[in-house]
Amino acid sequence: MAGETTAAHDHVFECRGLGLELAHHGARRRIVDDITLDVRRGEFLTIVGASGTGKTSLLRLLGGLVPASHGTVSFLGKPVASPPEGVVVVFQDYSHALLQWRTVAANVRLGLEGVIGRAECDERVRQALAMVGLERCADDHPWQLSGGMQQRVQIARALALRPAVMLMDEPFGALDAMTKAALQDELLRVHAQTGTSFVFITHDIEEAVYLGDRVVVLGGPPGRIHKFLPIELPRPRDQIHTRQMPEFLRLRLDIHAAVLEAGRDQHDARA
Amino acid sequence: MNERWRFQIGRLTAGLPPARGLLPLLLALALWQAFGPRHSPYAPPPSAWWDSVRTMLQNGKLMPALASTLVTFALAMVIATIVGGALGLLIGRSRTARRALGPLLEFCRGLPPPVIVPVAVLLLGYAESLKLLVVAWVAIWPILLNTASAASLLDELMLDIARTFRLDRLTTLRKIILPAVVPDFLLGLRVAVPLGIIITLLVEMLTSLPGIGSLIVISQRQFRSADVYGLLVVVGLMGFVINSLFAMAEQLLLRRWPPRAQEMR
Amino acid sequence: MPALKFNLPGTLTILAVVGLWEFAVRSGAVAFDYLPPPSAVFVAWGGLLLSGEMLMQTVHTLRAVLIGWVLASAIGIGLGLLLGFSAWARRYLLASLELLRPLPAVAFLPLALLLFNFSLTTELVLIVYASIWPVLINTMGGVMSVGTQLYDVGRTLRLSRARTLIKVILPAAAPAIVVGCRLSLGLTLVMAIIAEMLANPHGLGYAVVSELQAMQPQRMFAYVFFIGLLAIALNGALIGASRWFLRDHAVSSHE
Numbered sequence: 108m109a110g111e112t113t114a115a116h117d118h119v120f121e122c123r124g125l126g127l128e129l130a131h132h133g134a135r136r137r138i139v140d141d142i143t144l145d146v147r148r149g150e151f152l153t154i155v156g157a158s159g160t161g162k163t164s165l166l167r168l169l170g171g172l173v174p175a176s177h178g179t180v181s182f183l184g185k186p187v188a189s190p191p192e193g194v195v196v197v198f199q200d201y202s203h204a205l206l207q208w209r210t211v212a213a214n215v216r217l218g219l220e221g222v223i224g225r226a227e228c229d230e231r232v233r234q235a236l237a238m239v240g241l242e243r244c245a246d247d248h249p250w251q252l253s254g255g256m257q258q259r260v261q262i263a264r265a266l267a268l269r270p271a272v273m274l275m276d277e278p279f280g281a282l283d284a285m286t287k288a289a290l291q292d293e294l295l296r297v298h299a300q301t302g303t304s305f306v307f308i309t310h311d312i313e314e315a316v317y318l319g320d321r322v323v324v325l326g327g328p329p330g331r332i333h334k335f336l337p338i339e340l341p342r343p344r345d346q347i348h349t350r351q352m353p354e355f356l357r358l359r360l361d362i363h364a365a366v367l368e369a370g371r372d373q374h375d376a377r378a
Numbered sequence: 379m380n381e382r383w384r385f386q387i388g389r390l391t392a393g394l395p396p397a398r399g400l401l402p403l404l405l406a407l408a409l410w411q412a413f414g415p416r417h418s419p420y421a422p423p424p425s426a427w428w429d430s431v432r433t434m435l436q437n438g439k440l441m442p443a444l445a446s447t448l449v450t451f452a453l454a455m456v457i458a459t460i461v462g463g464a465l466g467l468l469i470g471r472s473r474t475a476r477r478a479l480g481p482l483l484e485f486c487r488g489l490p491p492p493v494i495v496p497v498a499v500l501l502l503g504y505a506e507s508l509k510l511l512v513v514a515w516v517a518i519w520p521i522l523l524n525t526a527s528a529a530s531l532l533d534e535l536m537l538d539i540a541r542t543f544r545l546d547r548l549t550t551l552r553k554i555i556l557p558a559v560v561p562d563f564l565l566g567l568r569v570a571v572p573l574g575i576i577i578t579l580l581v582e583m584l585t586s587l588p589g590i591g592s593l594i595v596i597s598q599r600q601f602r603s604a605d606v607y608g609l610l611v612v613v614g615l616m617g618f619v620i621n622s623l624f625a626m627a628e629q630l631l632l633r634r635w636p637p638r639a640q641e642m643r
Numbered sequence: 644m645p646a647l648k649f650n651l652p653g654t655l656t657i658l659a660v661v662g663l664w665e666f667a668v669r670s671g672a673v674a675f676d677y678l679p680p681p682s683a684v685f686v687a688w689g690g691l692l693l694s695g696e697m698l699m700q701t702v703h704t705l706r707a708v709l710i711g712w713v714l715a716s717a718i719g720i721g722l723g724l725l726l727g728f729s730a731w732a733r734r735y736l737l738a739s740l741e742l743l744r745p746l747p748a749v750a751f752l753p754l755a756l757l758l759f760n761f762s763l764t765t766e767l768v769l770i771v772y773a774s775i776w777p778v779l780i781n782t783m784g785g786v787m788s789v790g791t792q793l794y795d796v797g798r799t800l801r802l803s804r805a806r807t808l809i810k811v812i813l814p815a816a817a818p819a820i821v822v823g824c825r826l827s828l829g830l831t832l833v834m835a836i837i838a839e840m841l842a843n844p845h846g847l848g849y850a851v852v853s854e855l856q857a858m859q860p861q862r863m864f865a866y867v868f869f870i871g872l873l874a875i876a877l878n879g880a881l882i883g884a885s886r887w888f889l890r891d892h893a894v895s896s897h898e
Binding site: 394395396397398399400401403419420474477478479480482485488489491493495496499500501575576579580583584591595597606607610613614617621 | 650655738743836
């Protein structure tokens with residue numbers, strides 16, 4: 108399916124025919140195939156798909172954590188060969204992504220140490236923690252905090268780098284519904300305040316609609332773009348009101364149908 | 379039939395490191411052989427080791443010593459296993475016993491094994507039974523303590539199940555308690571086996587009671603360095619064989635238990 | 644650390660055992676020729692402490708233990724890091740090491756005696772050779788078990804390779820390394836005593852054997868119990884030290 112494209116200088120990411128193959132028990136398996144996609148500046152792009160559709164691999168390709176086997180992916184016009192400056196990945200497993208032996212503040216500092224001066228470092232850490240509401244926990248250790256707070260620490264760590272794009276791999280998947288809702292709103296606030304672009308993976312369709320400006324539905328395996336859906340819901344979004352709007356419900360239905368369709372196509376292709 | 383054999387061998391060797399890793403050792407031995415001074419009192423070449431071992435085999439010194447060491451070790455392990463396992467179970471199941479005996483057991487466990495030897499000599503004299511008792515005493519502790527710990531941590535749920543099914547004490551022991559403590563018991567045994575080998579050799583060295591240990595010491599006192607090196611290799615092989623046999627037995631026994639996370643010795 | 648509750652049954656048991664021993668020997672009920680009663684052992688202990696002899700032997704043993712442990716830890720950590728980080732090193736070294744590891748260090752003692760005679764060197768060689776293994780194995784295992792996630796974190800935050808290793812990977816492997824060093828210390832004490840019994844006429848090990856040969860059972864027992872208490876104290880101190888060193892890490896249940 109052809110990707111949607113807009114004016115080039117508006118893009119942070121451009122993917123053309125992007126594909127990834129990995130060796131698995133001797134055989135080579137295509138994880139992600141023919142991804143053509145642009146991420147616009149300031150956009151909140153959500154990606155949904157069933158398991159096995161290569162969502163995480165796509166994110167890792169964008170993040171420069173794994174080299175592409177086919178096609179191209181470029182960030183601000185330059186091809187991505189290694190993690191580019193201005194892009195940070197936030198992982199789902201926060202407890203293993205944080206340094207449990209460092210304080211919260213020291214964790215948030217991790218990407219800045221040695222790169223900028225101490226004074227500016229401390230200031231950025233303070234700001235990042237304030238943005239996620241964790242100023243009072245600066246001297247605690249991650250293992251003393253709840254899951255939701257640990258994930259916020261990871262987000263603050265990414266924010267301290269003032270990235271152009273944040274890539275998030277099902278960051279709220281391990282959290283309970285109420286914490287999830289609170290963090291969703293926090294993320295939207297950060298998005299509004301900083302203008303950072305987001306690429307957000309989730310298998311929760313409602314979350315994808317609630318957060319996103321655009322939703323990409325992946326099918327597969329191998330992961331292929333099945334459909335793009337623009338989300339024209341007003342911002343700022345609200346957990347209660349937005350989720351009850353007819354447009355929200357329609358989008359939810361459409362995406363659900365698209366996911367099922369993607370699954371069926373896959374099944375038919377195999378048959 | 380061939381398929382099955384290949385599969386089994388593959389399973390046994392799966393955990394082994396790549397054979398290329400033996401290169402440094404083989405290389406060192408080869409260099410030693412090529413450039414080592416033939417009759418050095420300190421570093422005779424491997425061929426001299428082989429000659430001396432063969433000589434000791436032929437003049438009947440090696441086999442009796444090896445037999446003495448192995449028999450003592452095996453008997454001591456049997457005693458330690460039975461006594462350690464039984465006592466461990468009893469102590470583990472009784473809260474008062476654990477509290478009362480705790481400090482005493484900790485002290486006995488912490489007492490460095492070599493120190494036991496002079497005490498045993500003092501009390502028992504240089505008798506053959508000394509070797510057996512010392513090795514058994516040292517080997518008991520890991521087994522006893524591990525079994526006791528497992529027995530004390532038995533899931534109350536399992537005992538409730540036994541009660542619900544109205545199983546009598548013997549059946550409960552056999553079908554519920556024993557299988558639950560076997561993995562930890564084997565862990566204790568895994569520590570006790572190499573420990574047992576070490577202590578057997580140590581006792582022989584300290585008391586000159588017959589065995590490989592005393593053979594090595596005698597060779598050392600006579601400055602027969604090739605004998606010492608040769609016997610070292612024999613000890614190494616002996617240890618390797620014993621540990622491998624134990625590992626295989628452990629694998630066989632634990633077939634039916636859920637796999638444990640990789641243990642680091 | 645939970646407050647130590649006074650273990651009444653435990654203390655009573657120990658007192659009972661001591662009491663029984665005293666009674667058994669004094670009343671002639673137990674017929675070991677050379678078993679002294681605890682009171683005599685205690686008196687002998689006092690004498691050894693006052694004369695400074697026990698202190699002298701203890702200092703020797705502890706010095707050997709400390710030097711040996713530091714050396715073994717340094718070599719063990721160095722090799723362990725190399726093997727942990729380098730698959731190439733593992734491929735070409737591991738099998739040789741696996742063959743050497745189960746060899747009882749005790750068997751090397753006569754060899755060390757041949758080469759270095761009755762000396763501190765022999766004692767240290769034995770201690771270091773035996774004590775390297777726990778450190779090496781645990782360090783290697785610790786490094787290899789650091790999840791790939793942390794490497795990804797280092798990369799996405801664009802940390803240099805050196806920074807990633809020093810600030811992320813090594814601290815993550817630290818708990819395992821500390822356990823290895825702790826196991827190694829216990830082994831160090833044991834090997835020191837063995838060496839002192841057989842190959843270096845100094846220190847606590849030597850003291851035990853020489854009192855045995857001098858037919859001084861009270862003094863021998865005094866040394867024996869002192870060694871036991873020393874071992875417990877060392878282990879306790881080490882557990883405390885490792886808890887302090889790893890204080891920032893999540894509370895670990897493995898000791």
